[in-house]
Amino acid sequence: MTVDKNLLLQFLLRQGDNTLILGHRVSEWCGHSPVLEEDIALANTALDLIGQTQMWLGYAAEVQGEGKTADDLAFLRDAWDFRNVLLTELPNGDFGQTLMRQFLFDAFQSVLMGRLMGSTDETVAAIAAKASKEVAYHVERSADTVVGLGDGTEESHNRMQAALEYLWPYVGEMFESDETDAAMAAAGIAPDPSTLRAEYDALVTRVLAEATLTLPESRYAHKGGRTGRMHTEHLGHLLATMQWLQRAYPGCEW
């Protein structure tokens, strides 16, 4: 079954923009972590995410067919063209907020990548196969840290609970479905995200219980990132930094 090229492009941008924007956020920690081992681990996570971005956006550019590269997509689009979920663009906050955000995203990726490995699109399946190894490690590490800090001292517990409450309203967007998702599901390229929620909730509930943290009751979801309808104010600043050289000195080789 053939799929509308523009819808496939939207799907690929959603994948690549998630990893691009979160990778950028994580890279902001470099040299400022609580302990040297965490500096190394965060740099490693950022590096994996940037590597996944190169694959997703590389394929997106190919599907787009306008002779652009992954770099063109990363550095020369404005905020409204980005398709990442809002969760990934939120500021780092303290180390606890960064690791909670990472866990909530990694848990989603771990469920999604498992399914994408069976995609009817060979390139998608191949990217997912490579990414899934990294994602498996990421979710193990971020879950362990969430548990360690949640079930640590009173202060670390309180900080993690506050991080969870701040971030939880951004979780629901990952499971939204629209015509792009419907088309991907119909073509067997990707699952409808809404079908991933039960598995995600089971994983998150188990880890948060072990972390002695309380899952907020509200299921209210902020959205607008993956459709591009309305990002947070934070994305523009991130792009201003990330894209500055390419914008200030257009057309250069680096």
Added chain:
Amino acid sequence: MYAQMIKTAHKGVHKREDMSPEERAFQDKIDADIKIEPRDWMPDDYRATLIRQIGQHAHSEVVGQLPEGNWITRAPTLERKAILLAKVQDEAGHGLYLYSAAETLGETRDELVRLLHEGRMKYSSIFNYPTLNWADIGAVGWLVDGAAIVNQVALQRTSYGPYSRAMIRICKEESFHARQGYHAIMKMAFGTPEQKKQAQDAVNRLWFPAIMMFGPSDADSTHSEQSMAWKIKVKSNDELRQQFVDQTVPQIEYLGLDLPDPGIKWNEERGHYDFSDPDWSEFFDVIKGNGPCNVDRLQNRVAAWEDGAWVRDGLLAHAEKKAARKVAAE
């Protein structure tokens, strides 16, 4: 790299006739190029000097993350960003090996970090200079890691086994960084006029700080003799500096950039490049804490440590609870 001005823990060189039998046997091993290992007997001063040197080296790797980290979020392509992230991650890893090497001498990482944060230990002067344009990232890889390699290749032969082995491992990664740095600055030097201008600016600003990395000239380097006798240090500051200048000048010429020092000239008779002395008063100012970034760098490191206290405490408390639960279950 990156140890400078390491004070030997005492003045002058021990004379053989003043040595205890243990010290004589120790010196014989050094003279025979047999490595000293953690459990071997060693003079207290040798141990103290090594802790200072390895500790300063470790701190340099860690503080050195900051000037490069300054450009990670502005790297111009995904590939450049990945390369830079990987490099900075390597530096942090070098910090870990080196702190571990210092631990084999009986000094903990926490203690060394405390001394750094209290301003009682130093890191290399080079990291007190800012990175101001993207070409600086290429220049840091090429010049700063290049200078570090010259020093560290020599240190692979240092007498203390764990330090020597750390250097062998670190040199492999540093060589890779230097090549990547040169490649990045080549793109700039061979790019548009604006890119070339950035490359020239980077070389002009970083040249003298890079050659200062080897420390003061031998005539003013009061602490070297005993370190040389112990083979903690294996080549003099001036020898290493000359080697760096000789290998780097042709690389600057290849880039088509102006030489950053009008005093650079090939000396046929010596078979080396002549070059101007850096402004050593600037070097001593930087060492004393008056470099352009000293205060910011240290504040950043102290803030990272203090802001992270709750994380370290939390993880430690969790590990203790887990261990207690395990005991209770048994």
